[in-house]
Each structure stands twice: as C-alpha cells, then as structure tokens.
Amino acid sequence: MTISMYQASVPVFVRMLTNCGGILRKAEAHAVRAGFNPATLLEARLAPDMFPLHRQVQIAADGARGAASRLAGLALPDPEAEDFAVFNRGIQHRFLDTASSFAELATRLDAAISCIEALRPEQIDGSEARGIDVTMGGRTRRFAGLPFLLHYALPNLHFHIAMAYAILRHAGVALGKQDFEGPAVYASLP
Template sequence: MQLTMHQAAVPPLRRTLTNLIGVLAKAQAHAESQGLDPAVLLGSRLYPDMFPLTRQVQIAADIARRGVARLAGVEAAAVADDETSFEQLIVRLRNAIGELDGYSPEQLEGSAGRQVTVPVGRGQTITMEGWPFLSSFVLPNVYFHVTTAYGILRHNGVVLGKRDYLGEP
C-alpha cells in the first residue's frame, strides 16, 4: 500500500492540533484552579528570545493549514493574530482543523512532486517539491511549535504528560 500525500499530511496534522486543544484546555483549567491570570501563561516563554505561548499556538495552526493549502495549490486565507485567551486559541485551532478537513485526497493528488514556494522571512522564499516540503518543513515546524507550547506550560506547572502530547492511540 502506498501512502498518499493526503494521508501523510492531514491525519497527523489534525491529530497534533487536536491534542494541542487538549493541552490548552488543561492549561486553562490549571490557571483557574490556581487562581492564575491566564495572561501569565499565554505570555510565558521558555527563553526571552523565543515567542510566547500564544504565538507558538498561532504558528502551529498557520503552518499546518497553510502547508496543506500550498500542497493543494491554493493560498490559505490570512488570519489575524489577535487571540488573547485560551478560548480564542482553541477556536483558532478548531478552525485550522476545519480547513484541513476541507481538503479531499484528490486535491493533494500529485503534490508530492509539485514545486512549492514558501516565504521564510525577510522577503526570502524557498522552493522545494511537495514531499520534502511536507516531511522536512511542515511537519517538523508544527511539531516544534506544539512541543514548545507544551514545554512552556509544563515549565509553568501545568500537569501534562506524554499522552497529552501524543493523544490516545
């Protein structure tokens, strides 16, 4: 059996963003139970030169939805980065999952060899074929930002474990 690009992209990204929703829900419950202002957790970072939790979540959602859109040969709509609560971040993740679910296997058919150009900052772009774009850029970036969000929350005392990150089998 050969793995399709849709199978390689949508289910793992969907699962990862869904698990992040669970992690954020636990963080919200932790803040409430400890009497913490949620803004403290939302603005926390692992190191001063790293993005805070809110931005980590926004980036994870955007890379997932924009990555699959690019594989489908379309451009994803811009989304404002204006979330200030756990609830709003969870809505953003649910919307990103909805976008992922909107792509059919046929839309990603043939994308493994399609050239994909993506901005990487400071007016620069990179171009690569679809499979390396997914396997070496999209998935690792999403995992990095989700792992960083997990680390920020764990560092701040939110009780999380590996199963929260990986989800149920």
C-alpha cells in the first residue's frame, strides 16, 4: 500500500483543525458554566515567554492553510501574507490582531479548513520534490515537498494545537486525549 502526499496532508490538516475547533467549543462552554468571561482563556498561556491560546490557534490555522497551499503549488497573494504564513511568524511576533473572541477563532479555523478542503489530490500528489519556499522577514528557506510536510509542517501543526490543548487543560477545561485526536478513523484488521 502506498500513501500519497494528498492523503498525508489534507486529511490530517483538516482533522486537526476540526479537533481544535471542538477543543475551543469545550473551553468556551467551560468558562460559561464556571461563571467567568471566556475571553480570559484567550490570553492564557503556560509560561510568560510562550504565546497565549489565541496565538497558538491562529498559528495552527494559518500554518496549515499556508502549508497546504504551498504543497499545491498555488500562487500566494504575497510570500509573507499573514493568513498564508507557515508557522514562521512567531520569531518576529508578526500577527494580525483578529482573534479577540472564540467566535473569531472559530471563523479563522473554518476559513482555513474550507481553503484546505478545496484542494484536489491532483494539485498535491507528486509534490514530494516540489520546491516549497517559506519567506520570513525577507529571508527565504527552500524545502522539498516531502521533508517540508513531514519534518516542518506536520510537527509545527501538532505542536501549536497541543499547546492550545495544554493551556486549556492547565486552565481546568475538562479535555481528554480523544478531544485532541478526534474520533477514531481507522479500521481494525481481522
């Protein structure tokens, strides 16, 4: 059995962003039940030098959208377009402040998912050796598609969603491993 670049990227990006949306819904409901302003969770962080919840989610959404678009070979609006960045804005803290509520984060996640779901297998399959450029602050790093996906995009996506999960668990939101992983999509062999 072989796996294609499309199968290794698009379903994973969509699944993880969808799971992140579910985590955020539980967090907002937790705040409402506990009687505090849900917006306080958006600024929660694990350590003073780490990004808060809303940045972790924003980076995950924009990074997955940007990674999928680059794998598909799409012409980007600008190599450094904020909503097509690929996990690389954190160093310089360049972010648009558009996520001041859970609803705005949900909208951002939904937009990223829609963009990714619109990609077709023929756009991504065969991108293993395609040149992928990641530009930050005028400096461009060039990757081949397969190492970009396996060693840069997917680890970064999982990191930022795991940080969002950890921030919320630390804040007392009742989350479990299933919330991070989502429903089982695998079949057992006989």
